[in-house]
Amino acid sequence: MRIHQMTAALVYGDAITNDILEIDARLKAWGHESRIYGEHIEPRLAHLGRPQAEYEPFLGKRDDVLIYHYSLYTSNLELYRRSSQRKLVVYHNITPPEFFHGYHRDMEAKCRIGRQALPQLQGCDLAVADSDYNRRELVQAGIPADRTDVLPPFMNLAGLSGAACNPALAGRLRQAGTANLLFVGRVAPNKALEDLIKVVHCYRQAIDPHVRLWLVGAQPMPVYARFLQRLIVQLGLAGVVELAGQVSLPDLKTYYQAADLFVCASRHEGFGVPLLESMAFDVPVLARSSTAVPDTLGQAGVLFHGSDYGAIAEAVHLLLTETGLRRRVIDRQRRRLGEFAPEQVEARLRQALQRVGVG
Template identity: 25%
Template sequence: MNVGILSWIIDRQRTGVDNYLYGTVNEMIKMGKSNNITLIHHKKTDDDIYKHCREVLIPYLPLNLTCHLGMPYALMKSKVDLVHFPAHWHTQTSAFFLNRGVKKVLTIHDLIPLLYPESYPPNLARRWNTSLKMIVNHADHFIAVSQKTREDCVKHLNMSPDKITVIPNGYNPIYHPMDNRDEVRKYMKDKYNLNQYILFVGRVEARKNIIPVIRTLHEIKKSGLPHKLVIIGGMGWEHEKVLQEIEKLNLNDQVIFPGYISVEDLVRFYNAADLFVYLSFYEGFGLPPLEAMACGTPVITSNTSSLPEVVGDAGVMVDPLDEEALTSSMHQILCDERKRNKLRDKSILRAKDFSWHKTAKETWEVYEKVCRI
């Protein structure tokens, strides 16, 4: 069995979906599958991952034809039995129609452009949604990163449940409990002038539901707690409302935006935080809560979408619309060291249920199953 994987997304500065593919392919290489993998991308890079697998380049074509015709040509040239599309983009639609002799597996991470189209530029959301509906009946199998995403695909796209396999994400093992938390806290104080704080990691946009967290910070400050709120992530749709709420409550010096930070420092941010809060309305998976748990950070998340699948009983889950419950939960955790330690232990144990090795193994099993059909 020869497998082609569209790998161009790992050639850029990697974020969530890119890390999904990078972690999965690296583990497949460790499993001894290198000779069965062809990585298909736009241009050569010096990344070590390409030293282990065969690679095929997508030829550049004028008039925006590179993806529409160049990608199908590269798939034909690669002579693979199956191609894995690690995420959906409208630019790869033509391959589902032109490469009919190749089995096709598509990973669906979420349906945010369909369910929350306002989170994206209108043209992008429309093209994403239209193209996904076009290729639903032309893929041989789908991978969903959570049971919730699988249910959404069945409900909103009328996909057959039998054609969807749930394979959860893993996480980078760099996210782990650091040995000396006092040294980590000293580092955070020296570099970022931070002592005790609550952490949020993710894009600042309406769907992430950050405003109730800011209001809750305002409430718990009244009780004398010294904590600040640290927000790590880029600015997205309606981020202005978040900034306006901070201004309105006079919390400018209490809500910290450190900007771009290295992965190594992100691990430190997780480890030194007293609490991680993720009150998102909708997630296809929810990687930041998993990274926080892997570092031993107590977690509060919404009880919606896929987040209960990720957090399990290792964190505290609240209704994302219930600010009173959020305030109560945050106050309890921040004031009770024993409770924090208990959540820390449960978080570390829960995170061990997830790994890129497990993701890679189960993904390869899907390849084998599809090729047997």
């Protein structure tokens, strides 16, 4: 059977792109003809995808299946609407536009239009979402609950854990007697990275000055990145908080290996792949209880509420120093991670495909 995947973009290192490529690999392994289309495809990934215009000749092929990944408004929504194929929507969530106000006008507009357009997905045969939080948004958009389900994303944890580490970077990151806090993800306003910076400031003032924070991830919004840099300087944290930018797979592994605690203050997540990457490296997770984060963590990790930076700093200290607590958290994280094993996700993908008529 011929199966098409449509997405906004193929971007190196992006979690949605990784999910799409993993699905593509399995479709081909199961004997299907699989193609990927995007509005934007990074040149280094051009061999993996096709311009979305190349999908148009297949619009009327009723025996084909379209897997439509929705994470941002793009012009290919019109192709989805015009397609007469069986449709499987994969909803990765769209960040509410207000997070980007004053930081990125184009992203604010695309997210606003994207969320307003959610009801246009109602014509699908089945809509799956990364998390139950995302699935509930699909129901709120008018898709009947019995035509929705949860399909966690595939993650390239084996590729990350199997990558070679960077010895030079490891030597720089490891300092005796210093606790290393790590966040991985886009440097974007919904991640509330200013809260993490303020927690580190409180920790150094009230508990222990020997702590560092690494913020690892792409910086697509220069205005927000400059705001964070100013805050770092204002709080006297230059050399303590590092905006590392997007890094290679070996460097990312090195950061995880050097981390003592993964911290996340995000106010909006559709899933949160780095939460599980941390679990793969036995790094305890402390995260804000927001949107899809509780769904992803399950009974693993430690959640916090609100913005009491002093209280959050105390939680950081407990997770850094209480050996028994760390061991219990890591044990729960190992069990939780097993629920996202590739074979588990594969089984759920097969079920979703069967529901749209793929044998």
